[in-house]
Amino acid sequence: MMKNSNRRKMAVFTMDLENFTDTGCIMDSDLKIDQDMLDGLDEYVSILDKYNIKATFFAMCEAAQAVQGKMKRYISNGHDLALHGYDHTAPIKLDCDEFRYRIATAKKWLEELFGVEVKGYRAPFFSLDNERLDVLSELGFKYDSSRFDFPNRVHAAEIDVSRFNKITDNVFRRGDFFEFGMPCHQWLGLRIPVSGGGYARISDWTFFLSMLRQYLAHSDYYVFYLHPFELSKMKMPQTPNLKSHDQYYLRAGVKSYHRKIESIIKLLQKLGYEFVTFDELANRLQKGEKVFN
Numbered sequence: 001m002m003k004n005s006n007r008r009k010m011a012v013f014t015m016d017l018e019n020f021t022d023t024g025c026i027m028d029s030d031l032k033i034d035q036d037m038l039d040g041l042d043e044y045v046s047i048l049d050k051y052n053i054k055a056t057f058f059a060m061c062e063a064a065q066a067v068q069g070k071m072k073r074y075i076s077n078g079h080d081l082a083l084h085g086y087d088h089t090a091p092i093k094l095d096c097d098e099f100r101y102r103i104a105t106a107k108k109w110l111e112e113l114f115g116v117e118v119k120g121y122r123a124p125f126f127s128l129d130n131e132r133l134d135v136l137s138e139l140g141f142k143y144d145s146s147r148f149d150f151p152n153r154v155h156a157a158e159i160d161v162s163r164f165n166k167i168t169d170n171v172f173r174r175g176d177f178f179e180f181g182m183p184c185h186q187w188l189g190l191r192i193p194v195s196g197g198g199y200a201r202i203s204d205w206t207f208f209l210s211m212l213r214q215y216l217a218h219s220d221y222y223v224f225y226l227h228p229f230e231l232s233k234m235k236m237p238q239t240p241n242l243k244s245h246d247q248y249y250l251r252a253g254v255k256s257y258h259r260k261i262e263s264i265i266k267l268l269q270k271l272g273y274e275f276v277t278f279d280e281l282a283n284r285l286q287k288g289e290k291v292f293n
């Protein structure tokens with residue numbers, strides 16, 4: 001029936017665990033907002049629990065501290081904790097020494113707060129280049145998930161993977177360090193992000209699903225990501241003075257995202273995807289397991 005049914009395929013569900021005020025358009029404004037919208041974390045975990053999926057959480061220090069008790073419970077239930085940042089500044093706006101200092105401080109801080117090793121990193125705005133990527137392996141990280149080969153982003157930076165060995169599309173290895181990229185689907189000369197975030201939430205759903213199906217038909221690796229506010233049940237704070245496209249980005253599709261995520265999970269299940277965390281994927285690849293065909 002399914003052409004590729006004996007192929008091994010891996011899906012990783014992730015969240016960039018950050019406060020509502022870490023969102024780019026809010027950061028750049030002078031709005032004073034108290035709500036952190038972090039209840040979206042629990043909404044996400046409750047969806048994933050239904051399907052027994054363990055996720056990888058890329059945490060900002062302040063947000064992680066705010067949900068420390070819950071996050072400890074999630075970690076003891078098999079979810080991974082990784083680092084999103086000391087603060088939400090785009091790494092390419094920091095010089096390398098400052099980046100190294102902030103990331104080393106944040107890694108140590110999270111490890112002490114949660115009593116686990118923090119092995120992975122995802123840059124705010126996916127804004128990472130090779131120079132800063134090298135800092136991560138120097139600091140003892142085992143993997144990064146910042147490569148997003150989608151040109152129309154703010155603070156875009158390029159990770160050149162020519163120094164890496166390609167394991168499968170979007171997965172690269174250099175020594176014991178892994179780069180787990182964010183998938184896009186190549187369509188009519190365009191690159192369409194299919195990995196969640198605002199794209200899955202705001203895009204026309206039929207179009208998004210069609211792009212996702214086409215991507216999954218030829219791939220064996222998928223990553224989903226989003227932010228807590230995108231699933232929050234709290235009342236969205238007023239954001240006067242933001243441009244209309246930013247207002248739209250913050251609000252569109254929030255109420256229906258829950259259902260869309262479940263549809264994506266069911267599609268992945270139907271196609272025979274196995275759900276893993278990035279820690280698990282890195283461990284299995286490191287042991288030499290033939291994870292992908």
Ligand SMILES: [Zn+2]
Pocket residue numbers: 016018022084088123124125
């Ligand atoms: Zn972020």
